[in-house]
Amino acid sequence: MWKEVIRMSKVDTYTDYMIAIANDNSHGYSQINRSGNPDFDCSSLVGHALAKAGFNVNVNSTTRNLYEQLKRCGFTSCNRPFQKGDIHLAVGHHVCVSTDSEHIVHASIDERGTTKGRKAGDQTGKEICIRKYYTPSYGWNYHLRYNCDKGSAGYTMNLLKSGISNIDVTVFEILMTKLGYYSGSIDTKYGAGCIRACKNFQSDYGLTVDGECGKNTWNKLFSLGIR
Secondary structure (H helix, E strand, O other): OOEEEEEEOHHHHHHHHHHHHHOOOOOOEOOOOOOOOOOEOHHHHHHHHHHHOOOOOOOOOOOOOHHHHHHHOOEEEOOOOOOOOOEEEEOOOEEEEEOOOOEEEEEOOOOOOOOOOOOOOOOOOOOEEEEEOOOOOOOOOEEEEEOOOOOOEEEEEEOEOOOOEOHHHHHHHHHHHHHOOOOOOOOOEOOHHHHHHHHHHHHHOOOOOOOOEOHHHHHHHHHOOOO
16 A cells, blocks of 8 residues: 655654544553553653654653653753643653643543543543643653754655545544544544545645545645644
C-alpha cells in the first residue's frame, strides 16, 4: 500500500499525534495496559508521541525517568506564555503537553477515576482529552520546550479510502473539520462523510476528485499550515 512521508516540525508531529489520540475513543487510560494497544497512561502517551516525531525516548517512559531523556533531546526550561508542544512534568505524578497557550492534551484517568483502566478504550470521553491548562495540587516540577526545531520529522501518512480505519483518518478528520469540510464525529473510520469532505476539498484545490486521500491531497492539506 502507498505511504507518503509528510514533512512536519517535530513539535507539530508529537502534539498532533496526541490530539488525534485524544479524539479517538478507541484509546483510553490504563497504567496496567499502557502500550497504546489500545490504551496509554500519561507518560507512555507522551513517549509514543515523541518517538513518532523522531526523538530518542523510551515509549514506555515514566514520569520518573522522562526528564533526563527530554534534556538529552534538547528540551529546555520555559515559562508562560506557553505554546504548542511545551511539556509539563510533575515527577512521580503526571505529564501533559500544551496544544496552545491555554490548553493541554493528556492521558488523565480511567472511567472509574482510578489508574487501572478496567475496560479498554475511552468510556467517558475524558480518559485521554484536551482541556484547559491547570496546575495540579502537587505542582509541576518542570515546564519544557523544544527550541531546536530547525528541521522536520518524517510523518508517514497512509492512503485513505473507503473502509480504511486507522489513526491517520483521525488526523484527516481533524484537519478537515478545521477547514470546514467535515462535520462528523472524530473517529478512525473513513466513511461517507470523509469521502464527501475529501471530494469537496479536492475540487476546491484543483486536485483529482476521487474521494481518496493520497499523496497530492495530503501534501495540499499540510501545505495549508492547519494545525
